[in-house]
Amino acid sequence: MKMKTSRAILLTVIAVILAAYVLFPFALVVLNSFKTQAAIVQSPISAAGASFSQFVTNLSAVVNNKNFVFWRAFGSSAIVTIISLVLLAVFGGMAAWVICRNKAKWSTAIYMVFISSMIIPFQVVMLPLIATFREVGKFVGLGMNGTLPGLIFAYCGFGGAMTVFILTGFIKGIPYELEEAAAIDGCSPEGTFFRIIFPLLKPTIVTVTILNGMWIWNDYLLPSILLGQSNPNKTLPVAVQAFVGSFVKSWDMILTAALLAMIPMIVIFLLAQKHIMDGMVQGAIK
Amino acid sequence: MTEATSGKKSLSMTLLALGTALLLVSLYCDFTKTYSGIGAMRGAFLVIGALLILAGIYYIPTVLHHRAIINCIFLFPLLFTFAVTVIIPMFVGFFYSFTDWNGVTFTRMVGFENYAAMFKEPAFIWSLLLTVLFVLVNMILVNLVAFLLALLCTTKLKGVGFFRAAYFLPNLIGGIVLGYIWQFIFSNVLTKILSSPYSALAKTNTAFIAIIVVYVWQYAGYIMLIYINGLATVPKDVLEAAQIDGASDIMTLFKIKIPMIAATFTICTFLTLTSAFKQFDVNLALTNGVGTVRGFMGARLSNGTQMIALNIYNTAFARDQYGYAQAKAILFFIILACVSLLQVRISNKREVEM
Numbered sequence: 001m002k003m004k005t006s007r008a009i010l011l012t013v014i015a016v017i018l019a020a021y022v023l024f025p026f027a028l029v030v031l032n033s034f035k036t037q038a039a040i041v042q043s044p045i046s047a048a049g050a051s052f053s054q055f056v057t058n059l060s061a062v063v064n065n066k067n068f069v070f071w072r073a074f075g076s077s078a079i080v081t082i083i084s085l086v087l088l089a090v091f092g093g094m095a096a097w098v099i100c101r102n103k104a105k106w107s108t109a110i111y112m113v114f115i116s117s118m119i120i121p122f123q124v125v126m127l128p129l130i131a132t133f134r135e136v137g138k139f140v141g142l143g144m145n146g147t148l149p150g151l152i153f154a155y156c157g158f159g160g161a162m163t164v165f166i167l168t169g170f171i172k173g174i175p176y177e178l179e180e181a182a183a184i185d186g187c188s189p190e191g192t193f194f195r196i197i198f199p200l201l202k203p204t205i206v207t208v209t210i211l212n213g214m215w216i217w218n219d220y221l222l223p224s225i226l227l228g229q230s231n232p233n234k235t236l237p238v239a240v241q242a243f244v245g246s247f248v249k250s251w252d253m254i255l256t257a258a259l260l261a262m263i264p265m266i267v268i269f270l271l272a273q274k275h276i277m278d279g280m281v282q283g284a285i286k
Numbered sequence: 287m288t289e290a291t292s293g294k295k296s297l298s299m300t301l302l303a304l305g306t307a308l309l310l311v312s313l314y315c316d317f318t319k320t321y322s323g324i325g326a327m328r329g330a331f332l333v334i335g336a337l338l339i340l341a342g343i344y345y346i347p348t349v350l351h352h353r354a355i356i357n358c359i360f361l362f363p364l365l366f367t368f369a370v371t372v373i374i375p376m377f378v379g380f381f382y383s384f385t386d387w388n389g390v391t392f393t394r395m396v397g398f399e400n401y402a403a404m405f406k407e408p409a410f411i412w413s414l415l416l417t418v419l420f421v422l423v424n425m426i427l428v429n430l431v432a433f434l435l436a437l438l439c440t441t442k443l444k445g446v447g448f449f450r451a452a453y454f455l456p457n458l459i460g461g462i463v464l465g466y467i468w469q470f471i472f473s474n475v476l477t478k479i480l481s482s483p484y485s486a487l488a489k490t491n492t493a494f495i496a497i498i499v500v501y502v503w504q505y506a507g508y509i510m511l512i513y514i515n516g517l518a519t520v521p522k523d524v525l526e527a528a529q530i531d532g533a534s535d536i537m538t539l540f541k542i543k544i545p546m547i548a549a550t551f552t553i554c555t556f557l558t559l560t561s562a563f564k565q566f567d568v569n570l571a572l573t574n575g576v577g578t579v580r581g582f583m584g585a586r587l588s589n590g591t592q593m594i595a596l597n598i599y600n601t602a603f604a605r606d607q608y609g610y611a612q613a614k615a616i617l618f619f620i621i622l623a624c625v626s627l628l629q630v631r632i633s634n635k636r637e638v639e640m
Binding site for chain 2: 097099125126132273281284
């Protein structure tokens with residue numbers, strides 16, 4: 001019994017040390033965003049020189065900076081993420097349902113194309129994508145490059161394969177009798193999908209939304225090449241990059257910006273911790 | 287019934303006619319290059335016209351083909367975006383890799399020149415080898431750390447939920463932000479603690495290790511969750527039986543737990559493998575690929591810590607050699623495709639054995 005408790009203590013100590021190691025960068029960011037540049041350089045790990053008024057000063061300097069424009073960048077990120085997630089959930093559900101409920105050569109072919117496209121790294125389509133968006137956009141008179149709708153369009157295209165893959169796996173398990181019963185009762189196919197199938201998809205929709213959401217919110221490369229560093233509508237990761245580029249080694253500004261960029265994700269994580277951790281696992285093992 | 291059908295029919299015809307008209311006007315402007323006046327509206331006409339046509343098709347009064355129409359309408363949005371953003375650029379890109387494309391136009395076909403050139407470019411070979419080394423090191427380190435963390439988080443520890451969440455936390459934040467935070471730690475905090483005048487990021491070797499440290503720090507928590515999920519599938523009664531038979535914890539681990547979650551090991555190995563190959567954000571923010579290498583293939587390199595993804599990016603955007611960068615990207619794709627095929631084969635083989 002004695003050995004059991006000493007072992008438990010040892011394990012707890014190890015766990016605490018590891019947690020401290022994992023979390024200390026976050027603590028440093030919070031601590032140093034309360035200090036001036038001189039105090040940070042003087043001693044980055046002590047609380048000396050930290051004051052709330054300095055935090056407010058840093059905050060307002062960062063928020064009002066013309067390269068960062070925090071609220072605008074936050075708004076762009078939020079709009080792009082939310083609209084892309086809703087569209088991916090609805091369109092992905094529709095496509096997955098059609099693929100699943102039509103056992104034909106064409107549906108299998110579409111499914112296989114989706115699945116095999118998942119191994120394509122972004123770098124391969126990156127350069128032709130911006131060229132296509134630019135040329136086609138100019139030709140048909142739609143701003144595809146440098147606009148948020150263009151970016152949302154691209155996310156629907158890139159997120160489609162994974163969304164369909166996970167959702168088809170779930171729809172396969174829904175009994176077909178349910179749809180037959182609805183059809184006998186005079187329900188149209190589209191009604192069957194939106195009234196019966198789509199509500200049943202809810203838990204899986206949560207999973208794909210978390211996976212896509214983490215990716216879209218944090219994605220840097222696609223918005224940076226599609227929108228550009230100086231675009232007024234740039235998303236948060238692009239804004240951080242543009243901001244840091246304009247402030248070489250001004251750690252008071254950079255760390256405060258990093259703090260602002262991290263807060264939304266951490267708040268969401270605290271609210272939906274279990275869903276996020278489960279969703280990430282479900283997405284990986286499927 | 288007939289009244290409803292005829293009402294639907296006229297609605298459908300109106301929508302189709304209107305949509306087609308708008309579409310034709312828009313296309314007329316496109317091809318005659320009428321970009322002002324009514325031409326300024328051509329984009330909106332195109333979108334509205336296409337939507338009207340879709341609505342018109344939806345209202346076609348047919349019972350027999352209604353299901354087929356719904357199938358098409360339901361598939362259209364995702365397939366269309368997917369084709370425009372993935373499939374078409376994929377083929378276009380494959381073609382461009384054989385040209386001297388500069389991002390806007392190309393003057394001639396160069397055949398396999400781009401592909402031949404990359405194997406003669408020391409900087410690219412360095413990036414490729416560095417990426418392979420990075421992938422191998424991380425595959426081992428991340429899996430080892432993550433598995434140990436998972437074992438720790440599946441013991442009867444107090445506050446285990448907190449530790450799981452804490453270890454997972456870095457995975458939530460984007461690589462750009464993390465890269466800058468760690469740049470601060472390496473160049474300001476660690477130098478102070480160790481009272482050394484040089485940042486770890488200043489030297490190629492230590493900067494490379496720094497990227498690995500950040501990557502493991504960021505990624506191990508995520509892989510840990512998958513291992514925890516795998517360990518939870520080991521049946522309780524098997525573990526109890528082992529305990530009754532007097533098996534030690536170490537023996538239970540090696541003889542029961544690890545063999546039973548072999549499939550999880552496969553998943554995690556390939557997940558770290560593909561993700562490490564694509565590493566870009568942290569590389570960009572932490573070192574930006576900078577680092578001096580003397581005497582590699584008889585050249586002096588300045589891209590000592592540049593992984594392949596960043597190399598492709600810089601080839602295109604810093605050097606404007608789009609066709610050449612595209613050829614590198616195709617090679618990158620081929621490597622990743624081989625890795626994925628290998629994973630499918632290993633997984634299938636295991637399923638047959640079981």
